[in-house]
Amino acid sequence: MPRDRFDKLSQYFHVNDSTTNLPRDDPGYDRLHHVRPVLDIVKKKCLENYKPHQNTSVDEAMIAFRGRLGFRQYLPAKPTNYGVKVWMRADSENGYANDIDVYTGKKGDEHNAQYGLTTRVVLNLTQDIANKNHIVNIDNYFTSYQLFEVLKQNWTYARGTARSNRKGFPSSLLHPKCVKNQGDIKIVQKGKTAAYAWKDKKNIFFLSTADDPTENAGQVKRRQKDGTQRQVPSPGVVEKYNIKMNGVDRSDQTRTAYPTYRMCKRWWTYIFFFLLDLSISNAFILMKESPNHRLMTKTGKDKDRSLLSFRMNLSKQLLGTYRATRKRRRVSNVDPFGGGHWPKESEKKGRCRRCSKDKKRSDVKWECTGCGAHLCVFCFEKYHRGSEFNWQCT
Incomplete structure (x- = not known):
């Protein structure tokens, strides 16, 4: 596509009618009005087109953007420091994004308004899998005893790392002599919720309603100062958490492998391209798992599908018969004006x-x-x- 043509398409590209949004001081004002139709369609299709596995993970993703925006976030620990924060629930087995929620800053939330922000985020993203015995894996930003109790009432289990200063965390695990040496484990239980304290290089805490506290402890390899490897005992929840928590990270890897976004001054176009890349990555996962779209070698063995070839074939189907080269003007000996050649x-x-x-x-x-x-x-x-x-x- 020529540059001027792309610039002209970008100039007049819109998703929604801006004049239909309410004033900023109105309680019903929508900060995502510019991209709301596409956002609602993508969320609906992500929920309808895939039945998730038992384990799912909830985490935050970032849409890179450094322009002026009221709900732009700064997360120094993320590879993408500045941008729009997106809460995401993804499948732990393949990284399929089941549900998303764009964070637009502090605002009133009528649904689950009696809880804090992190509890509301997890409850809103998991309401479609409630009462189905799923396991939600979260990090210490979301983990709290209150959240686990509410999820348990909805027949949804959870596991995750915990912060020691969270309300409801057992004080008996916070004593300095509770776990002194590397590999020491201390477990306490209240109802169906188990709290773990494990000494690795430092004290690490877990909460879980999805694991058996009496399960045999596992082991992890740790390098010592002299360079040798040592097997360090660890709770069984550690290995399961490390395996099942990477759903959102796997989704980000697939989504950002071949991004489609381009530089623009309008902030909502970055969200649009994020939704486009997310839809493509989800479609790639669906085709990989579909038994009707398997790739076979000449010897009859299964062949892995490449993300690059999938995106190239998808682009060809979307372009159709579009001709990318410019049509040259045909030179004719017919003089349309009748005035000769001058x-x-x-x-x-x-x-x-x-x-x-x-x-x-x-x-x-x-x-x-x-x-x-x-x-x-x-x-x-x-x-x-x-x-x-x-x-x-x-």
């Missing part, structure tokens, strides 16, 4: 047609009034009296 100054420069025959490049601002060909002044007569036409000008 040189005139053209609006845009073009390559001399006679010099091109000799494999020379010459950009000129003169063209013929009769046939419309760009020609040098010195090539004008040679072109019209040469072998290009089987006739002579009058």
Whole structure:
């Protein structure tokens, strides 16, 4: 696509009618009004087109953006520091994004308004899998005893790392002598919720309603100061958490492998391209798992599908019969004006047609009034009296 054509399409590209949004001081004002139709469609299709596995993960993703925006976030621990924060629930097995929620800052939330922000985020993203015995894996930003109790009432289990200063966390695990040496484990339980304290290089805490506290402890390898490897005992929840928590990270890897976004001054276009890349990554996962779209080798073995080939085939289907090259004007010996062939100054420069025959490049601002060909002044007569036409000008 030519640059000017892309710039013109970007100039007039819109998703929603801005005049239909309510005033900023109205309680019903929508900060995502510019992209709301596409956002609602993508969320609906992500929920409808895939039945998630038992384990799912909830985490935050970032849409890179450094412009001026009221709800732009700064997260120094993320690879993308500045941008729009998106809460996401993704499948732990393959990274399929089941549900998303764009964070637009502090605001009133009628649904689950009695809870804090982190609890509301997890409850809103998991309401479609409530009462189905799913397991939600979260990090210490979301983990709290209150959240686990509410999820348990909805027949949804959870596991995650915990912060020691969260309300409801057992104080008996916070004593300095609770776990002193590397590999020490301490577990306490209240109802169906188990709290873990594990000494690795530092104290690490877990909460879980999805694991058996009496399960045999596992082991992890740790390098010592002398360079040797040592097997360190660890709770069973550690290995499961490390395996099942990476759903959102896997979704980000697939989504950002071949991004489609381009630089723009309008903030909502970055969200649009994020939704486009998310839809493509989800479609790729669906096709990989579909039994009707398996790739086979010549020997009859299963062949892995490439993300690059999938995106190339998808782009060809979307383009259809579109011709990317410019159509050249056909040179005709018919004079549309009936005034003969005379040189005139053209609006845009073009390559001399006679010099091109000799494999020379010459950009000129003169063209013929009769046939419309760009020609040098010195090539004008040679072109019209040469072998290009089987006739002579009058």
